[in-house]
Amino acid sequence: MTTPATPQAHEQQAPGHGPAVSYTSPIPIRPATLGDAIASEWTKIRSVRSTIWTLGVMMMLMLAVGVGSALLIAATDTDLMGEPVLGLGFFGVLLGSICVITLGVLTIGSEYSTGMIRTTLTACPSRSRVLTAKAIVFFLLTFALTTVAATVIAAFQTLILDGGTASGSLWLRATLGAGVYIATLGLLSLGVGAIVRHSAGAITIMIGVVLLPLVLAPFMYAESLRGLQRFLVEYSIPNQLGALYGTTVTSSGPSGWEPLLLMPLLAAAALGGAYAALKQRDV
Template sequence: MTSPATPQDRRQEPEAGLLSFYASPIPIRPATLGDAIASEWTKLRSVRATVWTLGVMVALMLTVGVCTALLLAANDTDLVGEPALVLGFFGVLLGSLCVITLGVLTIGSEYSTGMIRTTLTACPSRVRVLAAKAIVFFSLTFVITTVTATVVAVLQTLILSGAATPSGGEWALSTVGVGFYIAGLGLLSLGIGAIVRHSAGAITIMIGVVLLPLVLALFMFADDLRSVQRFLIEYSIPNQLSALYGTTMTNSGPSGWEPLLVMLGLVTVALGGAVALLNRRDV
């Protein structure tokens, strides 16, 4: 024999029925690459490291490039037919260290704080996460570097009015070409950061990649090592970057747009290795 329903039970029955047929008014759809890009853009623009590193890079490019031009103009230095654009190399080389740091921190900081677990929980596709980070970071770095390099190039040309007039190809290499190369260097750093999963270690590795070939070449005095010495100098990152400005440490090696192809190959290898390891390792 069942007991009669109490008034409290009768009040709860309709509520339970309503809950069983409840449907959320929020549309549910599968996540896309666009969603991952929006998420990574929010993270990148909301952290202070982005403002500091890119801000220092812009300051270095402007200060070093413009001050060098002003010093040469004050001393009436003759550039011997060289365009004033070559002076932008020094500021870009120093600013590249900032891009390397930010590229590593873009993914390395998430491993150090454990935020990567939340990221991969929200977006289980690890390839999509890495692709979104790469797209956002490359786009931001390319735009800022290209705009700053263009401003520096214009100011240097105006200050050093006696220098040779740059051609259209030289303008493109020293602005758009430099922007692509530095953004590619940042992607290489991002790939190394994803492989190493440790910010300090990945930054140290990338600084070694930039500086070590030239340092090693300085100590190769034996005749048997001349070919190795020449290779290290020609394909070092500072020499490839200077090639975009039309001046190199040797008479051979990559020139014109060729340094971009070399950097593209390095980025492909680094990001390919990062994808393979991300799919095989636990976070």
């Protein structure tokens, strides 16, 4: 991870034990920077097949479900009663989030499974710089693709269906907000992957984080568990994502832009644990 910048001078002993001859290397040397680490991580993430497959499947799921649901409703002449149609994009984005979770874990988990992490840390001994570079590259890539897909879906749904006019705030939440939320969810997965160091285990944990609250909540019949049941439903990741589209399953809980305050806190906690774990471990 060291990139050239300033020549280094050396002294070589002349033949026959004569005076030393000054020699200047034509290869400049400079300390590695975060930019170098980002360039390295970008090369890695775009070179592996898992990135193409997971993000490709994500885009197909989002577009197929989002546009397909609009075409299905249009074909059945369903009356939307003036409701904005952007909420239909929620289902595709929720399915696509599974792909982002998978890629977030694989971004670092695959290096542990193949042993590549040793090479990475040898080239760049600053472990915090490595994790920061991975987080920046992963966030920007998934944010860009998710936002583009969500915007295309919203545009097609508006053209296909004759629903109510969506407000500017709803448009921003359903496109830009969805992109930020899903990319930040991916950062949470990246942090969990760095802590667990096992791809299958970290992916299983993250799928549980997404789906388990909604699976457990219906079975909490006891009156003493009502508060916990309501909390699990209101603050589940699907319900938070639905709040961006105005399609929450409860009347209380996060609404509007609030999910974009909650998910970064979770991601920051996971990445904080990942930084601490990386510094304490040998690898």
